[in-house]
Amino acid sequence: MNFDLTDEQKMLVSAVGKFVKNESNVERFRKARTTAAVWDKAVWKKMGDNGWMGVAFSEADGGFGGSFVDAALILEQFGRGLVPEPYIASVILGGEAIASAGTKEQKEKFLAPMIEGATSLALAYAENQSRYNLNDCLTKAEKSGSGWKITGEKRWVLNGHAADQIVVAARTSGGQFDADGLSLFIVDGNAAGLERTAVSGMDGHKTGWLKLKGVEVGADRLLGGAGKALSVLERLVDRAAAAACAESQGCLQELFERTVLYLKQREQFGRPIGSFQVLQHRAADMFAQVELCKSMMILAAIKADETDETERKEQISAAKAYLTEGGWVVQKQAIQLHGGIGITDEQDAGLFFKRVRVLQGLFGDADHHISRFSKLASFERSLKSA
Numbered sequence: 286m287n288f289d290l291t292d293e294q295k296m297l298v299s300a301v302g303k304f305v306k307n308e309s310n311v312e313r314f315r316k317a318r319t320t321a322a323v324w325d326k327a328v329w330k331k332m333g334d335n336g337w338m339g340v341a342f343s344e345a346d347g348g349f350g351g352s353f354v355d356a357a358l359i360l361e362q363f364g365r366g367l368v369p370e371p372y373i374a375s376v377i378l379g380g381e382a383i384a385s386a387g388t389k390e391q392k393e394k395f396l397a398p399m400i401e402g403a404t405s406l407a408l409a410y411a412e413n414q415s416r417y418n419l420n421d422c423l424t425k426a427e428k429s430g431s432g433w434k435i436t437g438e439k440r441w442v443l444n445g446h447a448a449d450q451i452v453v454a455a456r457t458s459g460g461q462f463d464a465d466g467l468s469l470f471i472v473d474g475n476a477a478g479l480e481r482t483a484v485s486g487m488d489g490h491k492t493g494w495l496k497l498k499g500v501e502v503g504a505d506r507l508l509g510g511a512g513k514a515l516s517v518l519e520r521l522v523d524r525a526a527a528a529a530c531a532e533s534q535g536c537l538q539e540l541f542e543r544t545v546l547y548l549k550q551r552e553q554f555g556r557p558i559g560s561f562q563v564l565q566h567r568a569a570d571m572f573a574q575v576e577l578c579k580s581m582m583i584l585a586a587i588k589a590d591e592t593d594e595t596e597r598k599e600q601i602s603a604a605k606a607y608l609t610e611g612g613w614v615v616q617k618q619a620i621q622l623h624g625g626i627g628i629t630d631e632q633d634a635g636l637f638f639k640r641v642r643v644l645q646g647l648f649g650d651a652d653h654h655i656s657r658f659s660k661l662a663s664f665e666r667s668l669k670s671a
């Protein structure tokens with residue numbers, strides 16, 4: 286398999302890397318943490334003008350016809366500067382929901398302005414009781430006139446506190462755990478009956494907790510066929526898991542590089558602590574894990590566009606589980622090698638640590654993905670042939 290970047294991808298990485306270094310580094314994130322939304326609409330517009338939201342959407346949908354790998358490369362660079370703009374929430378989740386299930390009119394009305402950076406999107410699928418079960422849904426949508434009335438509560442909605450439009454999963458039929466009967470609706474962020482609460486996470490980002498108290502939407506806001514949304518949701522959340530691996534990769538790379546720099550600069554007993562072999566071994570362990578995470582992240586990004594569902598699930602689950610396994614080695618060593626300052630808020634290492642910790646849990650933690658991987662057909666086959 287050829288992992289070399291194309292010339293276009295190299296240019297994209299270079300452009301996003303420059304932006305992160307000059308305009309959206311960790312210092313910008315520190316200040317953004319104190320603002321209401323934690324991200325900035327003017328910066329989002331600039332990203333839209335640069336074409337970064339459209340890279341992976343088809344030209345027919347207003348994008349540039351690239352691949353998921355292109356989006357992953359952007360996210361990896363964003364991870365290096367803790368860029369707070371809602372790329373995963375708006376592009377990978379909300380945007381892809383509309384691109385994959387929407388009508389031409391819905392794409393023109395809701396996807397196109399997001400690609401331009403004029404609006405942002407979100408996807409509300411998780412509920413208090415649902416953990417990582419996408420089919421566990423109590424939110425209901427009932428027929429109301431020519432449209433629908435939605436009632437229920439959603440949790441941990443990335444960008445749910447700020448999005449202009451929110452794609453909401455709701456039951457149009459069936460019981461709480463049924464595979465059939467799930468539908469997606471595009472709900473306006475200012476809709477009557479929608480209550481949004483911004484909740485802060487350990488990484489300094491905010492998510493939305495939503496209450497939908499009989500929110501009325503027109504028939505034109507049903508996304509895709511009624512009752513058939515589960516496979517769409519599974520694909521979206523898988524892609525978001527691959528995206529989490531990509532953003533984490535940038536954070537882990539920074540944790541590694543910044544730790545090596547610290548070992549070279551910090552002096553004890555008249556010499557840099559990095560001159561001690563035991564600390565060099567620890568840095569070597571970090572390097573190996575960063576490289577392994579990178580390989581898994583690239584494979585997951587390639588498989589995010591895979592049409593074979595089992596193949597996609599298998600590789601993305603493997604990568605997501607490895608993000609915890611390998612990522613944890615890098616995180617722990619980074620904190621310990623920095624000594625006590627590593628856990629303080631003034632030191633950047635702790636901020637990267639916390640962002641990776643959150644990304645490890647989003648879209649399925651390691652336990653969830655190991656469990657899913659073990660139930661997939663190819664794992665069963667490999668056990669039989671062993």
Ligand SMILES: Cc1cc2nc3c(=O)[nH]c(=O)nc-3n(C[C@H](O)[C@H](O)[C@H](O)COP(=O)(O)OP(=O)(O)OC[C@H]3O[C@@H](n4cnc5c(N)ncnc54)[C@H](O)[C@@H]3O)c2cc1C
Nearest residue numbers: 551553554558561563564621622623624625626627628629
């Ligand atoms: C709020 C807070 C609570 C803490 N609580 C505890 C606690 O309960 N228990 C506890 O044990 N510590 C605790 N610590 C950590 C402890 O106080 C020191 O921070 C820690 O021992 C590292 O020392 P340092 O900060 O001077 O790091 P540095 O001297 O910069 O060292 C950085 C790294 O290099 C290693 N190192 C330094 N010199 C050498 C050498 N000559 N040879 C090999 N390796 C070397 C250090 O062990 C460390 O891993 C706490 C720190 C904070 C901030």
